Amino acid sequence: MVLNTTLSWLSLLKHRIYCNGKKYVFCMSRGNLAGMPDLRPRIECGCEVVRDLAGLERHTTRPEIKKEAIKFKYYLRQGCQLYLMFYQNAVVAYAVVARLNRFYPYPFANHAVFKGGADYLVFYGQTFPEYRGLGINSYILTQICKNNIKDGERIFVTSDWGNLVSHKTIKKAGFKKLGILKYIKVGFITLQADFKYIP
Numbered sequence: 001m002v003l004n005t006t007l008s009w010l011s012l013l014k015h016r017i018y019c020n021g022k023k024y025v026f027c028m029s030r031g032n033l034a035g036m037p038d039l040r041p042r043i044e045c046g047c048e049v050v051r052d053l054a055g056l057e058r059h060t061t062r063p064e065i066k067k068e069a070i071k072f073k074y075y076l077r078q079g080c081q082l083y084l085m086f087y088q089n090a091v092v093a094y095a096v097v098a099r100l101n102r103f104y105p106y107p108f109a110n111h112a113v114f115k116g117g118a119d120y121l122v123f124y125g126q127t128f129p130e131y132r133g134l135g136i137n138s139y140i141l142t143q144i145c146k147n148n149i150k151d152g153e154r155i156f157v158t159s160d161w162g163n164l165v166s167h168k169t170i171k172k173a174g175f176k177k178l179g180i181l182k183y184i185k186v187g188f189i190t191l192q193a194d195f196k197y198i199p
């Protein structure tokens, strides 16, 4: 328990001290929402949005949540939403959504490309291995968009350069590839923050 807590805090801190990556940035805008596919997972799943610590408290006995509780609590305190997907009463996938005018989950999210007002970033998402390829995460992304986007707002998702499955998942949900962000920050010093739009 103590080890898990320490590792969670170290991992949160690590992103603040050192942040490095080459990432694709995907975007969904209100205008693209109409063309967003109407997806359903291939198994009967339920989706719950947790918006505060009280909402999380109801699930903290679940092992999948207990393991991530420190991070989830931290993100909820920063005003993030936590999307949980259930299959037969077990959590099978999750994703976290930050409102970028309130909280940057990673230093790179402070880049100008994300600054347009009340925009969102979806981050820290995964589907547990035995439930992958069933349409669950692409469905979560569509729900996040439907629940949040208002006029003029955008929802971003980033994906590591080599994470092809993640690219497919994001594109399946109807997101458009905006460009490529190369980012290196060490301590307070940003060594690289280049963004190239993809025409």
Ligand SMILES: CC(C)(COP(=O)(O)OP(=O)(O)OC[C@H]1O[C@@H](n2cnc3c(N)ncnc32)[C@H](O)[C@@H]1OP(=O)(O)O)[C@@H](O)C(=O)NCCC(=O)NCCS
Binding pocket: 093, 124, 125, 126, 127, 128, 131, 132, 133, 134, 135, 136, 137, 138, 139, 158, 159, 160, 163, 165, 166, 168, 169, 170, 172
């Ligand atoms: C990336 C990830 C979240 C996808 O979750 P998922 O619930 O399996 O996604 P979906 O089932 O909605 O997949 C969407 C599309 O991705 C592709 N895909 C999914 N799994 C795939 C696999 N193993 N191999 C190839 N393509 C795959 C398919 O094209 C699929 O579309 P289809 O259902 O029409 O065939 C999951 O693989 C994961 O948790 N990976 C580890 C963590 C991670 O990389 N997170 C992403 C951070 S941005």
